[in-house]
Amino acid sequence: MSVDATAQNGAPGRSGSPVPDPDRQQTVAPEATHQSRFTALLASSFGRNLGLVIALVLLCVVGLATAGDRFGTFDNAMTILRLASVIGVISVGMTFVISGGGIDLSVGAIVALGSVWATTVATQAMAADVHWIVMVFTAVLVGAACGLVNGVLIAYGRIAPFIVTLAMLAAARGLAEIIAKRRTQIITDRDFIDFFNGNVMGVPVLVIMFALAAVVGWLLLNRTTFGRRTLAVGGNPEAARLAGIKVQRQTAYLYILLGVACGIAAVMIMARTTTGSSTHGQLYELDSIAAVVIGGTLLSGGRGTIVGTVFGVLIFTTLTNVFTLNDLDTSTQAVAKGAIIIAAVLLQQRVAGRSHKT
Template identity: 80%
Template sequence: MMTVLRLSSVIGVVSIGMTFVIIGGGIDLSVGAIIALASVWASTLATQAMANDTHWIVMVTTALMVGAACGLINGLLIAYGRMAAFIVTLAMMAAARGLAEIIAGRRTQVVSVGPFLDFFRGSLFGVPRLVIIFALVAIAGWVVLNRTAFGRRTLAVGGNPEAARLAGINVKRHQTMLYVLLGLACGLAAVMLMARTTAGTSTHGGMYELDAIAAVVIGGTLLSGGRGTIVGTVIGVLIFQTLTNIFTLNNLDTSTQAVAKGAIIVVAVLLQQRMAARSTPG
């Protein structure tokens, strides 16, 4: 179970952020590329030199800022540019991955900042810090979604944007903030991935958008927006990672795993639609 939790921690953090975006009626296909770009930018020789001279928090801040900037660009183009989320995030996926390759020179950048690795690869009371970070993010996400005005506005915007606007919610600003939130989650995930692999590379985050969306959908969040839970997403992440672990233990290749994951998403959405149809009166 601890192995599953450790493997779930990175994609779990991304999935929490993705939950907010999908509940708000959006979608993001660029999370994997943003993670790659954040990991590369935070592990350049210049950034690591600054971290050695000052504190490893410089690397964390860099990754978070890169993630937030990418999320802000997505949010502004979608909310204020009135562009489809699918197109914008697809473009970001290509651009961020390409920029990561340019910065890294298509090479793997080894993380050599000892205190950074010691902190994130360590454990507290026998529990890996990566798992603790995932748990803290999940708790924070639950509180924000269920106990704050931001969470209520997210549900309102995803359920009916026009009604939310008439109720006095700045829908465009809120949509932008949702993508910035997901960008921050991607930045944090990049930090966790750098610590786990001791490297920053443009290949990080491959197919993470598929895994995150699958976990969110399996957890019961409607792809059309307006309904979803953080607890469901956490359960979806654990289910999905357990299945991935089973596939790996049975020596299934990554292509077969991708086909299986795609089928799981389709089945989950079909079940959602049937349940929604049954719950609709009349």
């Protein structure tokens, strides 16, 4: 047999080293293949959303098992959606900020400040002379202004988002208390209350506002240059800068967008409670961040999902509803939410680590 023929059969060739047979294939363990497929499924948007749907269904089963008829009614479903609507609008805005590599701890305080400023005697008097839309514009403008301050300090002042928004939390809450003099301000315009507490074909207006915010947010994040720039800035700011994206301006826009969302949420909570108060929005930062993270948006930035955020909001609102129907206090709810946030982040890191290995 010639040397060349021997080499073709996988035996040692002229160099003495075995020559690989092209007809032979490497054998991959079935367990590794299944594991990689499962990891890929978890990392995909379909897999994440499927997991959220399963979690929501399980929560509903728990609610039916523990609260019975009190949970499984149409009125209770509408209650859950109404409660989800306010925090849901904020969470849509928070999705953009976190996707862009930031964080905002001041959203609850901004909601409180917007509600107080929009319900002062002067603002309500102007609304009575013109239209109740004046109160809406006031709340949204206050939210946008707070977002602008956050964005400018973070983007151009190069201060850590945690520090800036923590300072805004204290300042906005304190200013709300000063304006309201620690009193609850009652809304006297019945047209404002009736409009936002009304229904369209049986669906509450507040729920429709949440749905519209989610649709607009999804389109903005997934179908526009603004969304692509947001993910680029969150994923790698330096690479985004080299690609021609104005990173500082984009970052400022994200916080302004979240501020506007807080202003809209302030209008919604004003309508729901018929008041403006410096106590509105307590722990909204926890609820919104929790909903965004559990929905699949990376805390490190670079990936965001509005659909996941909507599911995250529904999960946490349903959880709160189940706890309330079972007479569990708010402290227990806070502990549960904190544990879920930690679990979600750990799961994200684990899936991300496996994805890099495969």
